[in-house]
Amino acid sequence: MIATLDGPLALSAIRDALSRRVAAWETSTLADADLVLTTLECALASRESIVGER
Template sequence: MTEKIREIHADSGGIYGLPRVHAVLKREGVHVGRKRVERLMREDGLAGISPRRKGFTRRDPKATLAPDLVERDFTADPPNRLRVTDLTMIPTTEGPLWLSVIRDAFSRRVVARETSARADADLVLTTLEYALATREVEPAQDEVAKSAYPL
């Protein structure tokens, strides 16, 4: 029986798991219980591939974290001095839709937004270009102000 299970699993390219292997055996007229197929597959180290994904991003625990330049304070006194951004995945029937948004921390107004089918650097850079094109920043009075607020 284990040989037959191995053969079905190999013919599927290693994709079929317990439900499909059991269905193929049943279709071929082999009378065997589901629990027995499960036990034989487990003993032989056979498993199917699940189409589900557990998540998109996994942080490397050894990686150093980026510095927190705003110290978790997302408020700003003057407008157009601090912008915050977010990249969000929106599930749709046609696949994931990625939304990139940049917001002014002072007014909480969305200054730029862009969507894409892929979460890549082009999406974020396009959103940033729109945000820079729409900003209404008055010229700084001195060099200290210019260096303190590089936006």
């Protein structure tokens, strides 16, 4: 949770285990499964675009 002037925000981030870079991150007013799934979908989409460039 991150405190902001508009209220708390939940942060979800996925980090690549090998490169240690943040693969995706999302914020939401609710810390729920939808936040985690959205973050995972973004990470997978960014991975697919990198694999497609090879």
